[in-house]
Amino acid sequence: MNIEIKNIIEAYLLEATFDEGINPIEISKEGFIEVQKTTNELHGDYYSNIAMKLSKVLKKNPMDIGEHIKKDLTGKKYPQIKKIEIKKPGFINFFIEDSKRASIVTDIIQSKDIFKKFKTKTKKNIHIEFVSANPTGPLHVGHGRGLIFGKTLSNILRIQGHDVFTEYYVNNIGKQIDILSISVILSIVGLKKPFDDVDIYKGKYISIVADKLKSQYRDSLLVCKSSLSSNNTYESFLNILRKDFKSYLIFRDSVIDIIINNYIKKDLDDLNVEFSNWFHESELIKDDFVYQILENIKSKDLSYVKDGAVWFKSTKYGDDKDRVLVRANGALTYFATDIAYHSLKLDKYDYIINIWGSDHHGYVSRLTNALKGIGYDTNKISIHLIQFANLYRDGQKMSMSTRSGEFITLKSLVDEIGSDAINFFYINKKIEQHLDFDINTALSKDKDNPVYYIQYAHARIEKIISKVNLKDLNFDDTKLIDPKEQDLLRLLNNYEETFSVAMNTLQPQMITNYLYKLSQSFHSYYANIKIIDDEINHSRVSLVIAIQKVLKNGLNLFDINAPEDM
Template structure:
């Protein structure tokens, strides 16, 4: 539908047939890549100078929507990189020429092939098709070369798990260009399945049936959407339970953690101005000891999550911390006559409140004071 929305904004262009003379698509027994190339060629031929105007309008419309969606989700990139810029700057062409000169690219059947088998890949890969069009792989080689030439000593790529076979060829290109392929780290992310009322939500990009991030946020909220994504390790399949994400029960992990923070805020709202000096040696029952030990693990959890690129470690830690606090809360009193013990317990839950707020903040999730 969004394609039709963009089309409606274009004025002064008469109808034309871009399918005339084009190769059949893959689903019709043809060649997918050639089908797309033919459609683009027809567009350029029939639109002339207007092709670039429509191309830029479509790109700007879609990218603007993506940027707004991400910003509202708490994700803002410092730089957006255009694949077209590699073509316009000539870097993609230059990179192919460099690899050709070093003997890593050969001509075969009218196309240019990168000999990635020399670097452990299972097949050689096309970088320039027989019609002169550069492949995505050629752009990826130039993109990574540009990164390393800007002086980065580590590059982290986040790819869908279906691109696993791409790793060897990209690393091969980096090595062929005399850079260290070990400086490129690739994190593979599995697909997310949405479930509503216990049934999987059917999605297909080809048929145009899908749930957008914006729709997901509007249904379950930013906090639940972010936390549920973070809760699963990146390379594991994720079943996103929409009903659970919207529930206000202890089974909902983000609600469970936020409720712990709100409970502590509620205690302090009711507490008097106790100026007694805490005596932490009084915090010796099993619930207090468990909570203290859990708090002491926080810095290690953050470090491990960061070094291993695994924020789910922190998410699970916060859920465990919330569990220890709820147990303490249900088995203890805080506003008591013994002012020294009260001050000690309040200091303990104040530390818990701080860690919960810090951890949620790192994950981009709010820490509400009332629920």
């Protein structure tokens, strides 16, 4: 509709007879004529600021220009426009016909797929990586926000028609993995930690993992028990282990497999998340791939050797200091493997999306600069930084410490408040906003809890539908004249724009806010007006059916149930 009005204005301006010329090229330029939805019904349905824009060029009073435009447009009698008003300082307000507004109801009801309109014209091959928590234990609540956001983004991109490939990056060769393996080994052989310089993992799951591996490895581990117990530093312990425990590397892989399959994948299942691929960091080491990349960096004169380590010249890109790629002991840094990983992705995909915790923000420019340095187009990368979420219970902030198994697992939160509430609360706020997540609110079953409120609207409508013979539906677009009905129609007419802006700018909270508003307007309607009424051919029932359809599709976007009964 706003495009129609835009065209009307453009056509008018092109043949307008103002004294001083308006450049026709300017007029046809994208964005020159702006037509937007109003926020206040007193201002009609759409408004344009064109008169104020032109006043500068024409050196005329915007009110006069507006009146001029109004006079000419009114004379032309466009059927969809009821009236035009000019308000100071120069807004041109368009009021569209009520019946035109009501036509959205049949549009929605008859549409097989209301998301079809959001299909992109430029389909892309998109890689999206999220969560990627170290496989050292079950996921905890701190991982929740990035997880839900990543999943939602994938849902949105798929609806837009892109090919979406989701990936979990498994760090399976770092120091943390050795510490994890050692924690399991100590549990198997019943040994107290003999070194003091490094903490080990203590959660309950460690002994469960140990039990699974006990029968297979116990004997060979007991052989080296005494030599292990005499080591009082982490380094020497690990060295002995690697030397005496021949199947250490296989054992380490088994530990990771068990954690992923028995914990992480199950946690993800609870929230309906499935990854296209689990990428293991070790794949980057295979065939010296990382070293080829490092060679490439060196050939571009972007690295040098100092104190036995290889450094990337990040100061060249405004960083405070250069950063290490390969440590003096020969170990690769995360930075090095990340460059390799991202170059793999960039080779294969049109666009790549990373979702990281905001604590990694310092890392963003370093990585993109390195990739730019070796010749990649970094416009193809987008990195979303997620602020931390705090959990509150009974007004008390809950501890999120990961040390000594003290953390709250994501699973326990799902068990307590359910996946619907988690899906909703984690994306209901802008990601760059710190999030306070109140468990009491998520548990409440009334208006405090927006999820329930929206779901309740859906269920109420279902009840109405069940009482009506749907064959009798005969929608009459001139019947819905109550102000509350007009409110609802305005909102329904907004769904397309709201969803499309939210999807294009990847801001899911715009959609949840919209769904809430729509539910609110519906509940008010329901309480004040009898919806089932034969005298009006069930036009009101048609209206609520359309509302329900939007609610349902919106909720499904976030994997939230749209219950028919509660």
